[in-house]
Amino acid sequence: MSAQLQNAPTIAAQEHTPVTPRTSQPRERGIPEATVARLPVYLRALQALHESGTPTVSSEDLAEIAGVNSAKLRKDLSHLGSYGTRGVGYEVEYLIYQISRELGLTQDWSVAIVGIGNLGRALANYGGFGTRGFRIAALLDADVSIVGDKVAGLAVGHIDTLEDVVEKENVSIGVIATPASAAQGVCDRFIEAGVTSVLNFAPMVLNVPPGVDVRKVDLSIELQILAFHEQRKSDGHVESGRIGQTGNAR
Amino acid sequence: MSAQLQNAPTIAAQEHTPVTPRTSQPRERGIPEATVARLPVYLRALQALHESGTPTVSSEDLAEIAGVNSAKLRKDLSHLGSYGTRGVGYEVEYLIYQISRELGLTQDWSVAIVGIGNLGRALANYGGFGTRGFRIAALLDADVSIVGDKVAGLAVGHIDTLEDVVEKENVSIGVIATPASAAQGVCDRFIEAGVTSVLNFAPMVLNVPPGVDVRKVDLSIELQILAFHEQRKSDGHVESGRIGQTGNAR
DNA sequence: CCCACTTTGTGCGTACTTTCACAAGGGCGT
DNA sequence: ACGCCCTTGTGAAAGTACGCACAAAGTGGG
Numbered sequence: 001m002s003a004q005l006q007n008a009p010t011i012a013a014q015e016h017t018p019v020t021p022r023t024s025q026p027r028e029r030g031i032p033e034a035t036v037a038r039l040p041v042y043l044r045a046l047q048a049l050h051e052s053g054t055p056t057v058s059s060e061d062l063a064e065i066a067g068v069n070s071a072k073l074r075k076d077l078s079h080l081g082s083y084g085t086r087g088v089g090y091e092v093e094y095l096i097y098q099i100s101r102e103l104g105l106t107q108d109w110s111v112a113i114v115g116i117g118n119l120g121r122a123l124a125n126y127g128g129f130g131t132r133g134f135r136i137a138a139l140l141d142a143d144v145s146i147v148g149d150k151v152a153g154l155a156v157g158h159i160d161t162l163e164d165v166v167e168k169e170n171v172s173i174g175v176i177a178t179p180a181s182a183a184q185g186v187c188d189r190f191i192e193a194g195v196t197s198v199l200n201f202a203p204m205v206l207n208v209p210p211g212v213d214v215r216k217v218d219l220s221i222e223l224q225i226l227a228f229h230e231q232r233k234s235d236g237h238v239e240s241g242r243i244g245q246t247g248n249a250r
Numbered sequence: 251m252s253a254q255l256q257n258a259p260t261i262a263a264q265e266h267t268p269v270t271p272r273t274s275q276p277r278e279r280g281i282p283e284a285t286v287a288r289l290p291v292y293l294r295a296l297q298a299l300h301e302s303g304t305p306t307v308s309s310e311d312l313a314e315i316a317g318v319n320s321a322k323l324r325k326d327l328s329h330l331g332s333y334g335t336r337g338v339g340y341e342v343e344y345l346i347y348q349i350s351r352e353l354g355l356t357q358d359w360s361v362a363i364v365g366i367g368n369l370g371r372a373l374a375n376y377g378g379f380g381t382r383g384f385r386i387a388a389l390l391d392a393d394v395s396i397v398g399d400k401v402a403g404l405a406v407g408h409i410d411t412l413e414d415v416v417e418k419e420n421v422s423i424g425v426i427a428t429p430a431s432a433a434q435g436v437c438d439r440f441i442e443a444g445v446t447s448v449l450n451f452a453p454m455v456l457n458v459p460p461g462v463d464v465r466k467v468d469l470s471i472e473l474q475i476l477a478f479h480e481q482r483k484s485d486g487h488v489e490s491g492r493i494g495q496t497g498n499a500r
Numbered sequence: 501c502c503c504a505c506t507t508t509g510t511g512c513g514t515a516c517t518t519t520c521a522c523a524a525g526g527g528c529g530t
Numbered sequence: 531a532c533g534c535c536c537t538t539g540t541g542a543a544a545g546t547a548c549g550c551a552c553a554a555a556g557t558g559g560g
Contacts, residue, residue, distance in 0.1 A: 034547060036478050040471040044453060058507060067455040071510090071549050078509055086508045087556040103474050104481030111473070118375055122368035128453060128470035133477065173476055196483060197476040203294060203378055205317040213479045215472050220378035221290040222465050223361065224353050226423050226447040227383065228286050229463045231354030233446060284517060308537065321519055321540095328539055336525045336538045 031102070035076040039099050041066050042073065046096045058089035105133035110171045112195075114186045115178030116141040116149075116156050119201055123177060124152035137169035142182065159186070166193040173197045180204040187214075281352070285326040289349050291316050292323065296346045308339035355383035360421045362445075364436045365428030366391040366399075366406050369451055373427060374402035387419035392432065409436070416443040423447045430454040437464075 045065040049057055059077070063070035077083065077090070080102050084090045100106050111129065113120050116139050123129075124139055139151055142159045149156045157165065165171060174190035176183050176198060183202035190198060191212055200206055200216045208214055295315040299307055309327070313320035327333065327340070330352050334340045350356050361379065363370050366389050373379075374389055389401055392409045399406045407415065415421060424440035426433050426448060433452035440448060441462055450456055450466045458464055 032546075036475060037471075039478075040468070040474040041455070043474075044471075045455075059509095060507080065455070069549060071551090072547090074507090074509060075548085082509070084508050085556065086554075087506045087558090089507065102478070104477040105474065107481075109473075109477050109480065118368050118372035122372050123469060125368055126469055129473070132470055132474065134470075134473055172480055173473065197480045199472050199476060204298075205291070205295070205315065211483075213476060215476055217467060217469070217472060218290070219373060219376055219467070220382055220384075221287075221294075222449050222467060223359075223379070223384055223423065223425075224290040224293075224355065224382065225287055226449060226463060226465055227354040227359050228289075228352070230359065230422055230447045231357075233461075282516070309539095310537080319519065321521090322517085324537090324539060325518085332539070334538050335527085337527050337536045339537065 031079045035079055036103075038066070038068065038072075038076055039103055041068075042076070043096065043099045043103070043105075046092055046099070050092050050096060054092055056085075056089045056091050059084070062090070100133070103133075107133070109134050109173055110137040110169045111135065111173045111175055112138045112140065112162070112165055112169070112171045112190075113175040113177060114140045114159060114162070114190075115176060115182070115201075116143075116146060116151055117177065120177040121151050123175060123201075124154065134173075137171050138165040140165070142178075162186075162189050163193045166190070166195060171195055173199065175199045175201070176206075177201045281329045285329055286353075288316070288318065288322075288326055289353055291318075292326070293346065293349045293353070293355075296342055296349070300342050300346060304342055306335075306339045306341050309334070312340070350383070353383075357383065359384050359423055360387040360419045361385065361423045361425055362388045362390065362412070362415055362419070362421045362440075363425040363427060364390045364409060364412070364440075365426060365432070365452075366393075366396060366401060367427065370427040371401050373425060374404065384423075387421050388415040390415070392428075412436075412439050413443045416440070416445055421445055423449065425449045425451070426456075427451045 042062065045062060046057070049062075049065070059070045059074045063073040066073065074084075077095070080098055083095055083098050097106075111134050113123055113136065116124070120139065120141070124136060129136060136152070136154060138161075139154050139156045140159045140162055141147060141156050144158065147156050147158045166174075171193075172195065174187070174195040174197070176186050176190075178186055180202045183200060183204055184206060187198055187200070187206045187208065191208060196212050198206065198208070198212065198214045200214055201218075203218050203220060205216070206214050292312065295312060296307070299312075299315070309320045309324045313323040316323065324334075327345070330348055333345055333348050347356075361384050363373055363386060366374070370389065370391070374386060379386060386402070386404065388411075389404050389406045390409045390412055391397060391406050394408065397406050397408045416424075421443075422445065424437070424445040424447070426436050426440075428436055430452045433450060433454055434456060437448055437450070437456045437458065441458060446462050448456065448458070448462065448464045450464055451468075453468050453470065455466070456464050
């Protein structure tokens, strides 16, 4: 056997908590976290299909592209509603819309990136943002020698303008790409300014109050997980690995 | 209510498969994937404690720092063996060694990064590598205009030397930081050259044969997951969120 | 209008995770 | 030495996730 982890979870939700109260409506808002994490993967696959002119797709085919089990994919989609047609499959364009809506991508989210080093620049230049419901509202850094520089068409602002930017641009998601030592401070300022969702690239656990979502992406952690599996392979174990691909799930 | 996801899983293992045959030895090699994903987080927390001169730490305190439930932390560590002392806690230095060993960080792993754009540079300059058992053996790119440039002290090589580098430097982990369109091709070459662990930053699912581990980190997927939760908050739901922090787990 | 074929949506069993709660174990003061 | 207090390690319960297998539901041909 073997393994394949594609999409590994080094990013992880910090915790959970029931969510979805006890209201119990028709189809109560209760999409499993694991499903939410895979929806973006399906969305990407669907967009590729759409661009290639494919009108409909079966769960089998879409699952193949997304790298998951087809039953899992159907169950995931069933949480959104019954958008498929038996005997036919799913209409690509319609499904793209439904998933986008569910993920909240039909509205625009303003993002502010703090820490414009190589990683911050990579993020700013990452094409996937603007095209998927996100708008980079500002790039901020503490280093005055780069403040004013143009990155991805935007002038880098000074970190001290964070609060102003958050308010004026209605920033709802803060991205931290600073060194670990500055992360908590930036995070606190984001929260103080009203931001309730933070994407943290700094290698440290952020301390945040209830109500704030933090997702963390840690490059070295991913490598460490790979090292673990790599070690196992040479340990003389007849292990199998993994295949399939979760989508950011954890 | 509230939430905090810290460490979210946008990175996800593609699949699994039993692993750990039917041998059943004393304490068979069977560390849960969820645990493996958290070990790097504990390791980082422990290293911080070590640097600040703390000799021992209780599961309660370490869990607090790492952002997880203390019972979970104890259970995770129990998979490695009994390295704690009741009534006292864990000896920081000893635990660092044990986790490092388990993760395979006591040996050096050679890493080759392909795609030296902003992201590739960010990765190359990321301090967490060298200090944690990883050695960047080569930086490769297809763009001849940057081949030869010095990045993080290394000269960028041409992608055509990939096979040579993998063999000479004994590369065991390949990092793909290229555009999506080039990712599969690079991945195939890595595999053909003998690499069995790949860390993919390109926004696409890689197709790999059994025996190869692929972990994927997708920036836009993380943002989409945050958008989903952010949307829920304003949906008028009295949701709770999450707290705690998984560590790259799936 | 009916039948054969295809593909969805899901009930169900299994496996994995998380968390609680507590017994077992070790240190320290007296 | 004894006993109290603290913290680990873990059994058991609860919650989640996964994937199989199949009934339900459309499609299209005859």
